[in-house]
Amino acid sequence: MVERAMLIGITLPGEDKQNTRGLLDELRELVATLEIGIVHEREVAIRKPQAKYLVGSGKAEELIEEAKSRDCDVIIFDNELTPAQQRNWEQAAEDKILVIDRQEVILDIFGRRAQTKEAVLQVELARLEYNLPRLKSAWTHLNRQRGGGAIQRDAGETQLELDQRMVRTQISRVKHQLESVIQHREVQRKKRMTVPVPTCAIVGYTNAGKSSLLNKLANSDILAEDKLFATLDPTSRRCPLPSGQPLVVTDTVGFVRNLPHRLVDAFKATLEEAIVSNFLIHVLDVNSPDVEAHAETTLKVLGELGAKDKKIITVFNKIDALWDESTRHELALRYPDAYFISAHTGEGLDSLIDKMEAIIEEDFEQLKLLIPHDRYDLVARLHREGGVRKEEVRDEGTYVTGSVPDRLVTLVEPYVVND
Incomplete structure (x- = not known):
């Protein structure tokens, strides 16, 4: 087990040093999730990538000596290394220091989770x-x-x-x-779709509070920790809305910048819930200094999955821990349709739930019905597949006000009333 790590972030030609710093900060969190001690960090800017070490040979020797002087047993690059580069670094370190990159760190975290x-x-x-x-x-x-004239x-x-x-x-x-x-x-x-219920997927950057939001909406107790990639497996919970409309909400794996494409492909099945859902809730950490980069990352991955054209509710979470109110004001200007909430205290959730109901109702007819007592089977279906806001038993039948999905409109049409 490695215990002492040196982190290296390399700014390639045309890249911003500030971006390198942000990614290195994120790498620090990823490595800390593996409980590896970080004893040193270095940022290196290069004019041209080199095939052998990515950096020049002289710089590689300098970095290896720095790692040795601090008794590091692993060097972790934020940049992706080729297999040959990885081996060249370890040979230069005389096989005394392990050399890995961000991809391997993420794979190890996923393996544990x-x-x-x-x-x-x-x-x-x-x-x-x-x-x-x-x-x-x-x-x-x-x-x-070679020997005997043959290889x-x-x-x-x-x-x-x-x-x-x-x-x-x-x-x-x-x-x-x-x-x-x-x-x-x-x-x-397919079995679940035989009784179609609107579905919603919670997506967003890792550790933005997606699981906490699901717990608050559905009054559940799924794992929600202040850790990167605390949730890998999709978890669905039924979330009854105030109107009576049932809704299934799914928590998905969090995204991260420079997520290895092999993991995007491997987790495509896990993220299919985002593809087939009626709409998405995009959760962002309002306190993150890189919140806009996180938003871009999530939307980029959703685009790769074919889900970017879905209706998306943007939510800034953790306002209970907001340390600068001007941040909220600036984000509100950039994202005028966004909602600011706290999944911890419940602040702002009422407005979010109203928006969720409004999106569902766009696909439902809002009707008033007087259903005969001998057709209570229709009332039961409305409870299962639609949203019943009001139900009142009268002499001539059951009076119902609510949302009716398209597939039931023809069945209930004879019982529509105007009052």
């Missing part, structure tokens, strides 16, 4: 695909031997080939298992 079978398989697939091109580097100290391979190279074949076999196995789990999820979703 995964709970359901689907999440475990998704993390395993991403890890195998990440490791496959790095196997060759791990065996670079084993050489080919003969020693045991080391044979072992490398066996390892690669084994990893490819594992990848195929995991993909097959994952397909079965995804099919099972689709069957569950």
